[in-house]
Amino acid sequence: MSYFSMDSVNRFSGNSRSLALSHLLTGPKPLIYGLFAGLGRPLVFLSDAMELQSPVMVVQSLTLSAVDWMDSIHDLLTHPQLARPATDTLSPGEILGRAAYDGRLSGVMKSGPGFHGVSQVFSSPAAKVAILEYVHQLDCRNPAILVDQMASLSALLLSASHKPGKPAFDFYLSCLPTWVNSLGILLPNFLDEKDKISLARGVWLLIVLAYVTQLRPMVDEKLLFSEELPSYVTWDLVFRDFRRQGTTDGKCKDLQLLRALRSLRELGRNHDGDDQVNLRAAWKLVVYWQGWTGLGAEREETLNIRL
Numbered sequence: 001m002s003y004f005s006m007d008s009v010n011r012f013s014g015n016s017r018s019l020a021l022s023h024l025l026t027g028p029k030p031l032i033y034g035l036f037a038g039l040g041r042p043l044v045f046l047s048d049a050m051e052l053q054s055p056v057m058v059v060q061s062l063t064l065s066a067v068d069w070m071d072s073i074h075d076l077l078t079h080p081q082l083a084r085p086a087t088d089t090l091s092p093g094e095i096l097g098r099a100a101y102d103g104r105l106s107g108v109m110k111s112g113p114g115f116h117g118v119s120q121v122f123s124s125p126a127a128k129v130a131i132l133e134y135v136h137q138l139d140c141r142n143p144a145i146l147v148d149q150m151a152s153l154s155a156l157l158l159s160a161s162h163k164p165g166k167p168a169f170d171f172y173l174s175c176l177p178t179w180v181n182s183l184g185i186l187l188p189n190f191l192d193e194k195d196k197i198s199l200a201r202g203v204w205l206l207i208v209l210a211y212v213t214q215l216r217p218m219v220d221e222k223l224l225f226s227e228e229l230p231s232y233v234t235w236d237l238v239f240r241d242f243r244r245q246g247t248t249d250g251k252c253k254d255l256q257l258l259r260a261l262r263s264l265r266e267l268g269r270n271h272d273g274d275d276q277v278n279l280r281a282a283w284k285l286v287v288y289w290q291g292w293t294g295l296g297a298e299r300e301e302t303l304n305i306r307l
Contacts, residue, residue, distance in 0.1 A: 001063045008059065016055035017189065020046065023062050025195060032195070033074040034065030036202040039115055039172075040179050042068060043203070047182035050189060072122040077202055082136055089139035092146070092153045092204065099208065100216050100306065104130040108212065113294055115172040115213045131208060138204050140197045143187050150180045150207065151267040152277050157210075158260065159281035160224040161217035161303050168301035169285060170217075171292035172210050174256055177263035177278075179203050184267065214294060217303035224280050235265050238282045251289060261285060 008019045024032040035043040042064035049057030090098075099105060104126040109117055121127045140146060154176035162168040183203045190196050211217075238261060242252050251257060261282050268278035293300045 001059055004059045004062045008055065014055065016049070016058040020049075020058050020062060021189070024065075025192075029069075029074060031062060031065040031069075032198055033077055033202065034069040035061075035199075036073050036077075036206050037070040038064060038068030040175060040182070040203075040206050043182050043186075043206075044178055047185040051185055072119075073202075073205065076122075076128070076132055076135065077198065077205065079132055081132060082201070086136050088137055089141075090137045091139060092149050092207070095134050095137055096153065096208070096211055096219075099130070099134055099211065100218075102130050105212050105216065109215060112296070113214045114296065115210055118209050118213055121209060121212055127212070131205070131212070134208050135201050135205050138201060140200050143196050143200060146200055147180060147184045147187070147267075150183070150203070151177065154180050154207065155264060155267075155277045155281040156219050156221060156224065157217070159284045160221055161219050162223065162301065163304045164220070164223065166301055167284070167288035168293045168303060169289055170214055170294035170303055171256065172214055172294050174260040174292065176207055176210060177267060178259055179206050181263040181266050214303065215305045218306050220304070224277070224284065229276070229280050229283065233279065233283050235269075235279065235282075238265070238279070238286055241286075251286075256292065257285065257289060 004019065004023070007023075008014055008016060012019045012022070024030055024035070035046060042061050045057055045061035045064055048054070049061055104124075105121075108121055108124050108127045110120060111117055121131065138146075154173075157176055158169060158173050161170070161173065180203065183200060186199060187196055190199060242258060242261075244252075264278040264282045268275035291297075291300075293302060
C-alpha cells in the first residue's frame with residue numbers, strides 16, 4: 001500500500017485515476033487481472049473508489065489486486081485463444097444454458113459448493129478448457145448491452161435458483177449484481193476497446209466460476225414472475241427499513257444484503273436494465289431473506305441443484 005501511495009505522489013502528482021490505469025494496464029502482469037481474484041474484492045473496491053472519487057480507495061484496490069493475485073485467472077484471461085475471433089458468440093444467458101449440461105464440469109466440486117473451492121475448477125484440465133470456451137464465446141461487441149444482459153442474469157441467479165416453495169439466497173451468487181454494477185461503473189474509464197473487453201471478460205469469468213462452484217443451480221424465471229408485484233412496491237419501500245434509526249432487525253444489519261440490494265437498484269437505474277427484474281429480485285430478498293445459504297451452515301436451505 002505504501003508503494004502505490006508513494007507512486008501516486010512521485011509519478012502522478014496525486015492523480016489517482018492515472019495511477020490506477022497505469023498499474024492496471026501496463027507491465028508484464030497488468031493488475032487488471034488481479035481485480036478478479038479474492039471473490040472480486042479488488043474490482044468492487046476500485047468501482048467504489050471511482051464512484052466516490054476516493055484516492056485512498058484506489059490505492060487500496062491496487063493493493064488488493066496485487067495481494068489477491070491468482071496466476072490461474074491471469075493465465076486464462078490472457079490465453080492465446082482469446083486473441084482470436086470466436087466462431088460462435090453468445091449472450092450470457094445462452095452460455096450458462098450450455099454450461100448447465102456440460103459434462104466437463106460435472107463432479108469438479110468434490111468437497112461441495114463454495115467459491116472458496118474455485119481452485120478445484122482450475123485443477124481440472126477438462127473444466128479449464130470448458131471455462132476458457134465460455135469466456136471466449138461471450139459477445140462483447142456492445143458493452144452497454146452486455147452489462148444489461150449480465151444484470152438481468154445476475155438478478156435471476158440470485159432470486160430464482162432455489163427450490164420451488166423454499167426461497168433461499170446464496171451468499172456467493174449475491175455478489176453477482178455487485179460485480180456487474182462494478183463493471184458498468186468502470187467501463188467508461190477504459191478508452192481502448194481491448195481493455196474494455198478484458199474487463200468484461202474478467203467479470204464474466206467471475207460469474208461463470210460462481211455458477212460452477214455453486215453446482216450450476218437451475219434457474220426458473222417463474223419463481224420471480226409467477227406472483228404479481230404489488231403496485232405499491234418502489235425502491236424507496238425496498239430500503240425503508242434500512243433507513244430507520246435504531247432498528248434491531250438482523251436483516252438490516254447484514255451488509256452483504258444491503259450491498260446486493262443497492263447493486264440491483266443501480267443496475268436498473270443507471271444501465272437501462274430491466275428494472276422490473278431488478279425490483280422484483282430486490283423485493284423478493286426483502287420479503288423472504290432469512291439468512292444466506294451456501295456458507296455450509298447446518299440445515300441451511302439449498303438451491304435447486306441439477307443432480
